[in-house]
Amino acid sequence: MQMTPTSHQPWQPQGTVYGTLLNFRREWALWSPRMTQAPHKAAPKAPVLYVKTANTFCPAGHALLLQDGVSEVDIGATLGLLMGEDGQVAGAVLLNDWSVPHDSYYRPPVKFRCRDGFLALPQQPTSGQVADWAALQIEVRRNGDVVQTVQLSELMRNLPALLADVAEFMTLQPGDVLMVGTDCLPDGTRPRAKAGDRVEISAPGFVPVITHLKGQA
Amino acid sequence: MKHARIAWSGAIQQAVESDGQLLITHGPHKGQRVSFDDVIWLPPLAPVPQARTVIALGLNYADHAKELAFKAPEEPLAFMKGEASLIGHKALTKRPPEVAYMHYECELAVVIGRKARRVKKADAYDYIEGYTVANDYAIRDYLENWYRPNLRVKNRDTCTPIGPWLVDAADILNPMALKLQTTVNGKVTQSGSTVDMIFDVPTLIEYFSSFMTLNPGDLILTGTPDGIVDCQPGDVIVTEIEGIGQLTNTITL
Numbered sequence: 016m017q018m019t020p021t022s023h024q025p026w027q028p029q030g031t032v033y034g035t036l037l038n039f040r041r042e043w044a045l046w047s048p049r050m051t052q053a054p055h056k057a058a059p060k061a062p063v064l065y066v067k068t069a070n071t072f073c074p075a076g077h078a079l080l081l082q083d084g085v086s087e088v089d090i091g092a093t094l095g096l097l098m099g100e101d102g103q104v105a106g107a108v109l110l111n112d113w114s115v116p117h118d119s120y121y122r123p124p125v126k127f128r129c130r131d132g133f134l135a136l137p138q139q140p141t142s143g144q145v146a147d148w149a150a151l152q153i154e155v156r157r158n159g160d161v162v163q164t165v166q167l168s169e170l171m172r173n174l175p176a177l178l179a180d181v182a183e184f185m186t187l188q189p190g191d192v193l194m195v196g197t198d199c200l201p202d203g204t205r206p207r208a209k210a211g212d213r214v215e216i217s218a219p220g221f222v223p224v225i226t227h228l229k230g231q232a
Numbered sequence: 233m234k235h236a237r238i239a240w241s242g243a244i245q246q247a248v249e250s251d252g253q254l255l256i257t258h259g260p261h262k263g264q265r266v267s268f269d270d271v272i273w274l275p276p277l278a279p280v281p282q283a284r285t286v287i288a289l290g291l292n293y294a295d296h297a298k299e300l301a302f303k304a305p306e307e308p309l310a311f312m313k314g315e316a317s318l319i320g321h322k323a324l325t326k327r328p329p330e331v332a333y334m335h336y337e338c339e340l341a342v343v344i345g346r347k348a349r350r351v352k353k354a355d356a357y358d359y360i361e362g363y364t365v366a367n368d369y370a371i372r373d374y375l376e377n378w379y380r381p382n383l384r385v386k387n388r389d390t391c392t393p394i395g396p397w398l399v400d401a402a403d404i405l406n407p408m409a410l411k412l413q414t415t416v417n418g419k420v421t422q423s424g425s426t427v428d429m430i431f432d433v434p435t436l437i438e439y440f441s442s443f444m445t446l447n448p449g450d451l452i453l454t455g456t457p458d459g460i461v462d463c464q465p466g467d468v469i470v471t472e473i474e475g476i477g478q479l480t481n482t483i484t485l
Contacts, residue, residue, distance in 0.1 A: 031283045031314040036379060055377045063378040064387075066312035069282040070445040083443050123311035123379045125287075130443050131349075184374070184384045188316045 025075040026139045029190030034112055036063040038171050038196030045203045054121045062180050065124055071134040078227045079132045081210050088113045089205035091197035092155045092165050092216045097140050098187045106142045109221045111135035112197055137222040145174040156215040162206040165198045234397035239272040273321035276364055276398035280449040286313040288368055290381055292455025293428050308431045308439050313387050321396035324484045327465055333372040334463050337456035338414045338471035340426050341366040342433055348446040356434035360401040365479040366453045367393045367471045393481040404475055408432050411474040416467050424457030
């Protein structure tokens with residue numbers, strides 16, 4: 016697998032990008048009292064995943080255009096595990112997994128998560144193995160101010176457990192990316208951004224993801 | 233024209249259907265005829281530069297929505313699949329040993345031919361390259377009410393046979409009036425018509441392209457009608473759509 020671009024082209028995923036819902040303890044705890052109620056009726060057993068389709072890929076240096084009636088988005092700072100050969104993790108990337116704020120997790124989130132440009136990418140990935148990132152701390156800055164600090168030590172399924180539980184039902188292919196989840200703030204919401212904002216996701220050892228948000232002219 | 237992608241003579245070949253045989257159309261074996269039984273059938277989709285978007289519809293036939301005890305949705309109920317779940321015609325699909333209910337879903341699959349964004353219904357057919365048959369298996373034991381249908385039900389290895397043919401859009405005069413049928417070991421268990429879709433193909437293209445770009449080679453699996461039954465190891469499932477093809481699949485442990 017190609018870890019570093021051969022030219023100055025910014026990195027893009029070669030395969031399918033999967034996201035993981037409800038993988039932080041805080042959001043799980045906030046949801047817990049409602050998990051057994053309708054329409055959910057039970058807490059999720061398997062990892063709850065979604066796909067970020069290729070139209071969402073927004074290479075480094077490109078702005079996010081808010082359009083089609085969307086004026087505000089949730090910031091989704093996460094780590095994406097980059098799959099190599101033989102089901103092994105070959106590296107990782109910081110990502111901004113944008114979504115349209117949505118309160119219901121009952122139906123698949125296609126129109127909330129699969130809009131054009133809704134996955135902000137770094138210039139290049141970082142090599143390594145999952146043990147390197149067990150206690151990674153990711154910082155989210157909006158217009159220079161820290162608005163969230165995400166601790167991977169707070170995952171419900173840590174990285175090896177998530178990989179194992181996903182592999183139970185689907186084989187990640189070389190080039191696929193598995194995003195480990197996004198955390199919420201103490202009140203259950205996520206930090207938001209709107210046109211004019213500059214959002215930066217950073218963590219030690221990783222190339223940051225920087226996005227300028229624009230509105231429709 | 234009916235197009236196929238096959239493995240034959242140690243390599244992947246492009247072919248078309250010709251008088252009940254496969255006629256290889258490119259490369260050193262161009263012009264060679266081979267029999268249907270002498271090849272490995274691959275999904276009839278040309279490789280794409282980035283991950284192929286695979287959109288699938290739930291509850292898109294009124295009778296199937298009723299069968300599953302839901303009211304018809306007011307907007308398309310869509311979920312996304314990974315390309316790795318796709319396998320070709322005459323392949324084996326794995327059934328986990330512990331499950332009680334695994335069923336096929338015969339679906340008209342639309343292959344996008346041109347980049348599509350903010351396409352109006354009236355123009356939607358211009359963006360279609362062709363059609364094929366998909367069997368979008370589901371294992372109901374794994375259903376959970378979180379982003380339902382969840383990926384453990386719908387994005388399993390080997391659980392999306394597709395093919396055998398990609399049929400040119402120009403050859404299908406009215407894709408919204410095609411008979412669908414599924415047989416299990418030769419017995420008809422599902423029959424319907426694409427005329428009964430809640431959201432027809434032009435409506436779906438308008439809907440998805442209103443908020444996302446569809447690229448050439450992307451797929452829309454348009455849902456399945458009434459008539460789903462459990463499939464056991466050894467069962468031979470044939471999903472068929474009039475004018476498009478008969479897709480054969482065998483269940484294995």
